[in-house]
Amino acid sequence: MTNATGPTRIQRRNTSLILEAALEVFSSQGFGGATLDQIARHAGLSKPNLLYYFASKEAIHAALLDGLLETWLDPLRALDPAGEPVDEIVAYVLRKLEMSREFPRESRLFANEILQGAPRIGGMITGELKRLVDEKAALIASWQAAGRVAQLDPHHLIFSIWATTQHYADFDVQVRGILDPAGDAHFARAAVFLEQLFRGALMPREDFVKIHAS
Amino acid sequence: MTNATGPTRIQRRNTSLILEAALEVFSSQGFGGATLDQIARHAGLSKPNLLYYFASKEAIHAALLDGLLETWLDPLRALDPAGEPVDEIVAYVLRKLEMSREFPRESRLFANEILQGAPRIGGMITGELKRLVDEKAALIASWQAAGRVAQLDPHHLIFSIWATTQHYADFDVQVRGILDPAGDAHFARAAVFLEQLFRGALMPREDFVKIHAS
DNA sequence: CGTGATCCTGACCGTTTGGTCAAACAATTT
DNA sequence: AAATTGTTTGACCAAACGGTCAGGATCACG
Numbered sequence: 001m002t003n004a005t006g007p008t009r010i011q012r013r014n015t016s017l018i019l020e021a022a023l024e025v026f027s028s029q030g031f032g033g034a035t036l037d038q039i040a041r042h043a044g045l046s047k048p049n050l051l052y053y054f055a056s057k058e059a060i061h062a063a064l065l066d067g068l069l070e071t072w073l074d075p076l077r078a079l080d081p082a083g084e085p086v087d088e089i090v091a092y093v094l095r096k097l098e099m100s101r102e103f104p105r106e107s108r109l110f111a112n113e114i115l116q117g118a119p120r121i122g123g124m125i126t127g128e129l130k131r132l133v134d135e136k137a138a139l140i141a142s143w144q145a146a147g148r149v150a151q152l153d154p155h156h157l158i159f160s161i162w163a164t165t166q167h168y169a170d171f172d173v174q175v176r177g178i179l180d181p182a183g184d185a186h187f188a189r190a191a192v193f194l195e196q197l198f199r200g201a202l203m204p205r206e207d208f209v210k211i212h213a214s
Numbered sequence: 215m216t217n218a219t220g221p222t223r224i225q226r227r228n229t230s231l232i233l234e235a236a237l238e239v240f241s242s243q244g245f246g247g248a249t250l251d252q253i254a255r256h257a258g259l260s261k262p263n264l265l266y267y268f269a270s271k272e273a274i275h276a277a278l279l280d281g282l283l284e285t286w287l288d289p290l291r292a293l294d295p296a297g298e299p300v301d302e303i304v305a306y307v308l309r310k311l312e313m314s315r316e317f318p319r320e321s322r323l324f325a326n327e328i329l330q331g332a333p334r335i336g337g338m339i340t341g342e343l344k345r346l347v348d349e350k351a352a353l354i355a356s357w358q359a360a361g362r363v364a365q366l367d368p369h370h371l372i373f374s375i376w377a378t379t380q381h382y383a384d385f386d387v388q389v390r391g392i393l394d395p396a397g398d399a400h401f402a403r404a405a406v407f408l409e410q411l412f413r414g415a416l417m418p419r420e421d422f423v424k425i426h427a428s
Numbered sequence: 429c430g431t432g433a434t435c436c437t438g439a440c441c442g443t444t445t446g447g448t449c450a451a452a453c454a455a456t457t458t
Numbered sequence: 459a460a461a462t463t464g465t466t467t468g469a470c471c472a473a474a475c476g477g478t479c480a481g482g483a484t485c486a487c488g
Contacts, residue, residue, distance in 0.1 A: 175373065
């Protein structure tokens with residue numbers, strides 16, 4: 001039965017094998033399109049063995065999302081009230097872009113979930129996520145009130161950061177189809193572009209004039 | 215058998231019922247997650263009746279995408295070499311945002327397809343789409359060479375326009391979960407924001423200084 | 429009103445789906 | 459090495475899947 005000594009080596013290894021395989025399959029097929037057989041094959045385990053570690057397909061999916069949500073919101077949490085506003089926001093953009101490069105499957109997993117109406121994480125959006133976004137939007141608004149950032153709707157600013165950065169993970173196939181490269185070269189260009197885009201839009205107007213008038 | 219007089223009234227009505235239902239289901243479940251029974255129920259037809267009009271599930275999906283691709287690329291095609299550069303690009307942004315508001319399901323259908331690796335429209339991306347994007351990117355580059363638009367990578371500029379505008383369709387649930395509104399009110403704010411964002415980033419630096427130095 | 433073409437459906441088929449289970453197998457403890 | 463616990467699997471199940479088909483209903487038109 002349940003054991004107080006925690007998960008065994010085998011348990012840790014297999015649950016992680018399963019979650020890795022599930023990430024691969026769910027992120028590229030969506031929940032409905034994924035099958036336990038696919039996940040089992042990717043994990044190198046038998047289907048009944050999956051269901052020894054997880055109660056159901058839903059349970060695997062839930063465990064995946066649960067384990068990822070925290071990591072996913074960390075960059076936004078790191079937005080520092082004490083920092084230089086424009087630099088803070090630009091750093092957030094680049095951190096988010098980096099996550100799209102390093103964890104594209106995780107991004108696609110969330111994208112799939114939200115595209116399909118967020119049936120399994122709806123509560124988290126209107127709860128934890130909304131609280132965090134409202135808090136950081138208020139922070140940006142306070143920066144704007146102090147004249148340290150250009151006046152742009154803070155909520156929509158955050159949306160635009162999500163949209164532009166996650167685009168490189170979620171629409172990877174399209175991006176690669178249009179720019180030919182097989183590697184990660186376009187991420188460097190994307191970083192330059194996004195920094196220009198947001199720095200240009202965020203820099204307080206007076207500062208901008210000062211710099212360019214000289 | 216085949217008739218030279220074209221489709222009958224019934225054919226037109228039912229194929230359109232089926233495509234409308236398929237759009238609803240495919241866009242919210244993905245191809246793999248959708249079932250013929252769901253589509254049939256939404257269309258108010260029996261499953262065998264669907265298959266009287268379309269040879270297979272794949273055929274319905276293909277017909278949907280085929281009929282939509284042209285419409286979807288029209289706003290980009292409309293980017294006019296003869297127009298005022300910044301206004302042209304901003305107009306494109308707003309047109310694209312309007313499409314996200316009016317046709318969110320179409321946007322999600324494409325998003326689902328590309329998220330899942332574009333297995334069914336891959337050729338179109340590296341063909342027709344790439345040609346169009348390259349052409350318009352060259353147009354923007356020529357505007358930049360003439361000093362009429364700020365220097366920003368044109369391809370990534372187009373990506374960022376797609377990303378920011380389609381975000382309001384594809385991630386609708388998330389946007390609505392964070393801003394409370396049930397209606398379309400946030401689209402007006404999004405339009406203002408996106409115009410600020412892109413106009414600020416696109417305006418040639420010299421013009422900007424001129425305007426704000428006075 | 430008849431007749432040929434079009435349209436529609438209930439019953440059915442083979443396969444795949446998520447999930448179960450008893451029994452075999454391996455690890456660990458005593 | 460025996461006993462206990464934890465792990466794995468082949469065989470199996472009911473339901474749902476995409477798709478077929480023979481035949482009945484409905485239509486357009488002379």
